[in-house]
Amino acid sequence: MALVIFEDEHLLVIDKPAGINTHSPSPFAGEGIYEWLKNREPRWANLAIIHRLDKETSGVMVFGKTTLANRSLTKQFSDRTVHKKYILATDRAVKFNELKAESVLVRAGEKYISRPDHAGGERAETVFRKLKSSDGSKNIFVEAEPITGKTHQIRAHAAAHGFPILGDALYGGTAAPQVFLHASELSFEHPATGKVIAFSRPPNFEEESRLALRATLIEPDLIVAADVRRRIRSLTGEIRLLTSAATISKTNAYRLIHGAADGWPGWYVERLGDFLLSQSESPQSVVSSSQERRGTAAHPEPGAAFDGARMARSVLECGGPPPLCAELHPAQHEILEKLLRKFSLRGAHHKILKRRVGQISSRDASPQFVLGEVAPDPFLISENGIQFALSFNEGYSVGLFLDQRENRRRFLTHYIAPNFSVAAACDRRGTAENQRRSQTAATSEGAIEVLNAFSYTCGFSVCAAKAGATVTSLDLSKKYLEWGKRNFVLNEIDPARHEFIFGDAFDWMKRLAKKQRQFDVIILDPPTFSQSKEQGTFRVEKDFGKLVSVALPLLKSGGILFASTNAANWKPEDFLETIYNATNRAKRKILQQHYVPQPPDFPISREEPGYLKTVWLKIS
16 A cells, blocks of 8 residues: 655655554554654654544654654644645534534543533634545545634544444444544645645555554555555656655565454454464453444444454454364454455464463474465565565464564665664764665675674574675574574575674674674574573563663673563563663663654554664674
């Protein structure tokens, strides 16, 4: 799905998907679209927020890229010369062709209540026009034109006049899988030319919003299509477009259902290339009262091919286990079948999430076949254009942790965040040269040296090597190191030009320090719990500080420490404090820091709190 509608040196116009905030509500929450954009592409490092859309509202947004654009757009919004139109759907009677709603909006808890003008306060004004339905449903579509720009203005006015938006439960709308509100049109004067430019995108209420979010942000189209580029030139004259030569990489591995955040407590489904991996804690854990709050069956969305929240209710009515997999309910089978059809996939497997994996055999811990074809061993997936081999026959873990996809991309592109680059931090002889270095120069003099201390199947190592680094991969498992070497070969990287060390991370980092080895980048992404003969039991919350202390002597001055943990009960503040304390004890100084939350296909919500914590640190 296309994310970028228009871009030039002053402006970025996007089609924001529903389900993501305009900006992050807190430092450790998931990224908003603003943070996602700034941290994705160097050319978007200086974006400025000009206006906002609610989390569950999709549609056209503009960001400023220059001081000129920011000043001009801010003034136009303030002067109310920007023209905006929205489209909403409602299942209530709409008895007008056109309605002008005028009131004062007063905050009451999480929502706003419409009050008469004499109540005092700033006035809000919206014009509504009834549209003809074109989707064959009983829903009525209404165009909304906000004259003012108050928070929740359209939602509050629609509810106050008896036609709350479908899915907008906060304002009395009938429960549905999403809020049926879309910003369809936006027009304003171009900051540089003064010409009026207009952008529009029709709503896509037929697509399940959470799948649309993943389609837009996991494999984003960051290029403006050629026909659109021609139209842009006609509107903006000589303004130069910056995206004509970009290349889009491919990804076919991501999470489709993330537990309670997607209406299915305790159930997680991932697309892994041509196959699905379903995971659950137990058959009973997939239903909770959140389905009744979020969702559904009373009013299915028009034309929807996939509605997890609605189907979750049917789990309550299931009388017995399905014939193919005793851990799954028939409703879950139906969801998997629909996903297989939707994405033209070959088969699905399922595994039970277990807390004590070491106490069960590899065979019992491996995912079990459920639907379609049995996955071959191994099978391949693609992530940001990199190939990885996965297996459903090697035990509990299948070979790649999808929640680290964006961090692996950072190793590929060298771009961590605005003004924070792997190349700039590590190549003290010039960033431009280092950013141009290709994989073929991995062993040349001056290549970035990376230590991946808990390398597993070498996902980070492959990406760093592909971008030109010389990588030392360290792991306690020979099997996983050999798996990692195969991943190197899959991506046309010669493993012989890199180092693979079998052994305990604590022990080997001390050995490397004695040999006076140093690295530009050190990756610390340990398991939550592990055991080795050399060090005994490792528990991440207790021992992470010791791990940082052992790693720091190996880190060059100005080098980058990448630290990560998936310990769900460890607060981000405590995780960071542990790293700060270890750094201070080593008399090192943190020069730059960027905290990274979970990616958008692992959404954070009250029902499904965040668990992954990662931070990039440049250390003197």
